[in-house]
Amino acid sequence: MVEIKVIKSPWLAEALALKDGMNLAWNRGYRKVICEVDCRELTKAIVDVGNMRRHAHAEVFLEINELMERSWCIRVAWIHREANFPADWRAGQGAASVDQGLTELINSRPELDLLLLKDRLAVP
Structure with missing residues (x-):
């Protein structure tokens, strides 16, 4: 358990x-x-x-x-929180997970890729 x-x-x-x-x-x-x-x-x-x-x-x-x-x-x-969308998204994924251990993200998902691209380009 x-x-x-x-x-x-x-x-x-x-x-x-x-x-x-x-x-x-x-x-x-x-x-x-x-x-x-x-x-x-x-x-x-x-x-x-x-x-x-x-x-x-x-x-x-x-x-x-x-x-x-x-x-x-x-x-x-x-x-600013607004500048932290990729981390916020990842935290939400972790919070919804049953596994409560520390997990490393080796390969990103398409949803995260878009947020990282926006972050890199400083797009709101």
Whole structure:
């Protein structure tokens, strides 16, 4: 039987996705990384380590901070939600999936290809 963990906090979901993405990039050998997130509060919390310790999800933020301190060039950048359609689409696909593990997208689907093309061309 598959145990499904429900995450009710959008903040926590964003933070866990960022942490997983950072771990994936590190494990794949990437050492120059820009993580784009559309949650401004998350980017602010990561920068403010002092307040991070008092947050309800402090353990996740501290893990992110530890990842950022590794020997690599990594930056977390805030972007507008509208600029993040491909990631939003992929997150929706993952949320609708029964498999709750981390999945890598090796080959994209036509729906995602169109969103990625629009993103690359900066088409609204």
